[in-house]
Amino acid sequence: QVQLVQSGAEVKQPGASVRVSCKASGYTFSAYNRHIHWVRQAPGQGLEWMGWINPNTGGTKYAQKFQGRVTMTRDTSISTAYMDLSRLISDDTAIYYCAREVSGFDSWGQGTLVTVSS
């Protein structure tokens, strides 16, 4: 079965960077049209789309809000996608999810809590 397993919780100071990983299994990671998206959810808030990576080509698209601070990459040899977020502020405290797109997001990681605090 399709599984996305994310890295563990992180605590970061303001101004630091964080990397969250998302390891895929149960399907061909770089298959055509199996894109990986990143979505975050601040405490008690709704879902916010951050961006997308095409694991086949490495192509990316980011939400305007995160342009210049987010980088999404992948390592096809280990079926893993990464989301790097820099210059962290307290408002970046959230659960970060990766999700696979087929039609809609049919599989999600378990979420990674990133806490930004001094």
Added chain:
Amino acid sequence: DIQMTQSPSSLSASVGDRVSITCRASQSIGTWLAWYQQKPGKAPNLLIYTASNLESGVSSRFSGSGFGTEFTLTISSLQPDDFATYYCQHYNSFPYTFGQGTKLEIK
């Protein structure tokens, strides 16, 4: 960017009730719309894709309809497990955006 607006923001209902949640897009998205259910402490779960297609393994009590700018998620005969928060999302073009969510609570 396409804005997605859900109504109501919260809804109280009883087991056995039929409920509907509406999602409106700020411009036409055809049928590029998905619905998700999220329970506290869990990742969202896909219920409906392309506006009206039921995801494999999801109860047939869930149904979706709509085209263009107005969409509806209907849950027939609410069960205790259905009390959760529901989100719509378009995937017509980047950026994909979500509705603000509808919290379905037990009356």
